[in-house]
Amino acid sequence: MSLAPNTFLRPPAADAYVFDRSLAVESRGDFVPRYGDAWWSLLALTRNPSAVDDVIRWRWFPEVFREPFRFASWTLINYPLPDADVARHGAAMRSRLSVGRILKTVNQWSLFAQWLHQRGVRQLSYVSAEDLADFALHLNKVRGLARNTAVSHLVGLSRLHYYGQVYPLSADRLIEPPWVAEGMDDYLPAASPMGENATEPIGPATMGPLLVWALRFVEEYADDILNAYEEHRRLVAVADDLKGPLKPGAGERLVAYLEQLEAEGKPVPVTTWNASKPRAAAGVFLAGKTGTPVHKIYSVMRQPRWRDYTARHHGPCLLDTPVTAKLGGEPWHEPFEFYTVTTLLKHLVTACFVVLGYLTGMRTGEILGLERGCCPDVQRAQEEPQRHLIYARQFKVARDEDGNHDSAGVVREAPWVAVPQVVRAVRVLERLGGHGLLFAAELHDPRTPERRSGRSLAWSTMSNRIESFIEWVNTHSQGRGRQAEAIPRDPHGRVGTGRFRRTLAWHIARRPGGLVALAVQYGHMRTLISEGYAARSRGGIHDLLDFETARNVAEQLSEVHEAIQNGEAVSGPAARRLIDAAAQEHSRFGGIIASVRQARTLLADPTLHVFENKETFLFCNYDRAKALCHPGRGGKNEAPSLDRCKANCANIARTDEHARQLKKAADSLGQQAASGLVPEPLADRMQERAQALAQLAHQHELDCVMTGTGPSCEP
Template identity: 80%
Template sequence: MSLALNPLFLPPALGAFVFDPALVPEERRPFVPRYGDPGWSVLALTQNPSATDDIIYWRWFPEVFREPFRFASWTLINYPLPDEDVARHGAAMRSKLSAGRILKTVNQWSQFAQWLHERGITRLSHVAAEDLADFALQLDKKRGLARNTAVGYLVGLSRLHYYGRHLPQADRLVEPPWVSEGMDDYLPAATPGGENITEPISPVVMGPLLVWALRFVEEYADDILTAYEEHRRLVAAADALDVPLTPGCGDGLVSFLEQLEAEGRPVPVTSWNPNKPLAAAGIFLAATTGTPPKKVHSTMRRPRWKAYTRDHHGPCLLEAPVTAKLGGEPWHEPFEFYSITTLVKHLVTACFIVLGYLTGMRTGEVLGLENGCCPDLAGDEEAAKRHLIYGRVFKVARDENGNHDSAGIVREAPWVAVPQVVTTVRVLERLGSDGLLFAAEAHDPRLPERRSGRSLAIATMSNRIESFIEWVNTHAESRGRQAEAIPADPHGRVGTGRFRRTLAWHIARRPGGLVALAVQYGHMRTLISQGYGSRSRGGIHDLLDFETARNVAEHLSEVHEAIQDGEGISGPAARRLIHSAAQEHHRFGGIIASVRQARSLLADPTLNVFENKEAFLFCNYDRAKALCHPGRGGKNEAPSLDRCKANCANIARTDTHARKLREAADSLNRQATSGLVPAPLADRLRERAQNLAELADQHDNDRVMPGTGAEL
């Protein structure tokens, strides 16, 4: 989106477009701002469907800097940087910026302008290199910004300097010192960033959240969609009746009301809350009785029907049946005309939760999915289970010049879809949007002219997740199922960006029983690995590596500390476990802070140690010795912890495991002697308890103590 160079260095006319509307997709041309507008929308600069309508406001800038930075921003939008400027910069730089980065850069310029104004500097040409160094210093010392954020500020100021050659002399910024000296001396210390510092959703939250989302998708969807179809039919019928009134057009409504009055039945109203004024259900009554909506409203204002409605009113019940069950009872009361749209919102939210959690996609990638993205496959039954999802990626999309491609690019390796994801896609397709699965026009009909071609916004979906959780908890309480409520997450709102990290966390750790579909995680690791196998390792694999390595490092660090405190180790792999714990402590100290460290740990076969809490053991994984993989000559990179064998040479146990074995054995014996279980089950419980106690005794007999030379 480049305009011809302005040789006179003069700003455009106030009424001129900021950039050429002809270069913008037609549905976004109304968003192209004029140069003199108090705010510039950047929505027309991007084709990402989940992009928000962000606006650059000139009130952000002190008045003395407002026009210079307006012109600089116009230049930023329209002119790519020359290759020599891009090449000489110390940090990664693009010749043109994405819409989001333009907004962020101008916002950072506004904060720089405020800082200059506070120091009494009123022109960019008056700024000295020392001033820029001071500004960089205060980003760390006073504002405490992370290194990556501070880099953005410095790169933005470098870009402002480069564009100075197109600006009037008074508005040109001196070359920042970091351009020639490098950025390191002007930045805070490096810290881990990106998705690796995003807190995963707590298992006690993710478990019930996913259970309820899957209930909506797999069990309740048919009921909701059937009721919603009836709702849409009634709305369409009422719209068709919005015609000029004719004599007798209200007779059907009067007959309907007289029948209600004769039988003492309630009049359908939009709200029967005693704290709100009553209002007859105009659309519902119009469609039901074939009466124009205008006539419905005038009829319901008559004293007779107004008084009857006041004393006899109730909900507008749809005829759609409630077929799904919850605990043997209908999961919901009969559907109501004015509340079914709320259930549809919750259904769409449940679909997002399932897709966001069980695919590994980023939020924007989920919201960018289109109808037909998951085609049915022909072939045998096994092949049909291996559905693929074709969609676009946006974060790493680049055009031929290496600049960000806001439209995204079709992902070369499609995502692999487990059956629950396929069901979710089919539900969204049934909702009737022709384009995007999460089309704003279909799922958020406010201001449709501003939502054409766009998906639901990320912030909107984040708010809907919170509303979904609130609805679930209210519903669970009303059904006496408080144990199934979704608790608050200790790290705050669930949001939309934490599902991807949480998936990696659970695949790497698989806390059995706490999260629905835990048994699927091993399969999902295999499927995801196959989907990424022929590509460079990146994306979700980075998160999988990171979480797996963190898990290993934490466990080995705990083992090392336990050994130092005098705990013993038993099992065929006892010496290997002691050695691994010492090696990990020496190299990593129990802390993995980057993907590079994660890969380094996982590349060391002596550190491939995984705890199986269900079997009370550590697996010191050696593929050649593993009994969980019968074909041990294959390419299995991780153990199948759900198939641990008691005689495997990779097993090691700690005193802590032995203590937990005895606690589990005592618990089983108490159940067996309680008199509350049938005799055959009690016998099996006692047999299981005896086996666990024998494993604990075996540990006590075979344990290796620190200082015996076993760690060598």
């Protein structure tokens, strides 16, 4: 539907639907709000399974502005902007907005309406260009919004002006904002690094143990939890089937069960989750165990004989499922309890999310939108390695044929390459049953099922569950005397759901050739890590990897430049190249990479391709023609393979700090070799290694080059 020129739109009746019910997602037609409702839910308009059920609440708006903005919001939902307005210069606009953007725009309008009300403005037509300029200043100086957020607010007001041109009442029309004609730069805060790159990576001290425990759940504990949950489901199903009128002798099986417990001196299962009634009858559990209707169980348990016995002999509702997995040689968990096994299941689902989030690089929406069958088994020859692909939908950049947002998402052109741990997580989620989404809300969070049909767990729900998982792990570790395996608090706050992608890029860029958090090998630097991760670079994580690599290089070179200025020395065949690179980087970037564009600029300069290998105490000043880590040096390798460093490579340079680290490592190995605590063959190898490291440190002192003003390079 297009806005007809010279035709005024009029508000609908209060009982009219806000939008055509035929446009609603299947099964959500009843959720379409009425125009006069106190709040509007737009859930029926989106096909994104992880979309939040946010609502527009009209109490956000001062009463004098409530109806004008209700009408403006109705227009925003139902009518696209004319092409002439979309094509105007300034910030890019789309004719139609996604549901999430509609909600955000109306929220921004409410902020503007409240600001106008505080200034004593009572009609949109009274707003002047000076008022709009003052509001832009308010966003910057008072609200302190970042540049991109401020842009969103100003674009929203531009859209409000464009729609106002077709309103019948002039009082509801907003004048053309000054930034439409003049451009936005003068009305915005200074540019700053924004977007995904502003997200802090999860600290290694937190990410390591978190991934350890997530993989334990997925690879070791999953079978126990799923088997226990299956028993739980079976007992619940039996109890549900018993609902209805009581039959003669309905309580006989329960009485026989209680008499057997009494004869053997065993405890009566009771609920333990209700603190106010710690010995309440375990109705559903006993119903499933004995085939007795729940309401009959309560009447039998109120009899004096069983009430008195239960008061003296009561215990948890233990399931029959055995605990088979081990932790430190002991069962990882006490016998499973009926009323707590669902909590363990939530933690298992959370662990699957952590594994998927960290070991793939998917965005949160892509993970929550995964469907059953997304990772099919592949046919292969026996000698070929097993390789799995994950076919996911992406939502952030999904567009329809008109260039507007497609809430259903689109299947990625390049599927994700899945490591075995990820495949295992997918298989665990598929075992939980259901259909459609792996993280289906009706399966994993069955509250209000009518509003959750076809939806996945919400981002906020998963974020809260990650915090609960960490809390459970720390309590479990404390109770098992394994405090060293607890998950420390991250210095930047909650782990959340969106930080795994950034953390993966951080580890790839800063842990080349090493192990990522749990000995999961990722490979080499940048996007040429492996064929699998190279495929990933085609789908959106390439910029993050470049950013992290460039930031790492800039920080290291700036530190080298500062050390050289303080009198530190450099040695090795590439010493002069390292000194020049450090000076050049410091002059151009100052050790700070604030945008993807800067990252690409740095990485495009081959003289700045300097990577530190902390395992061998050196800098690699990478020159492909001289590199010994690549047998085919004429190929397309754009980064070193730091796990294959050769001592005689012409790209090597060492600093005084590396020399100090060499000496420290040599001393440590020498002390271990002489301690008498290691076998003699191992002690001999450790001693040889210590001597080799000490020789490298001595060679640095003999060959070092200085350009600063500090002490000389003498032994």
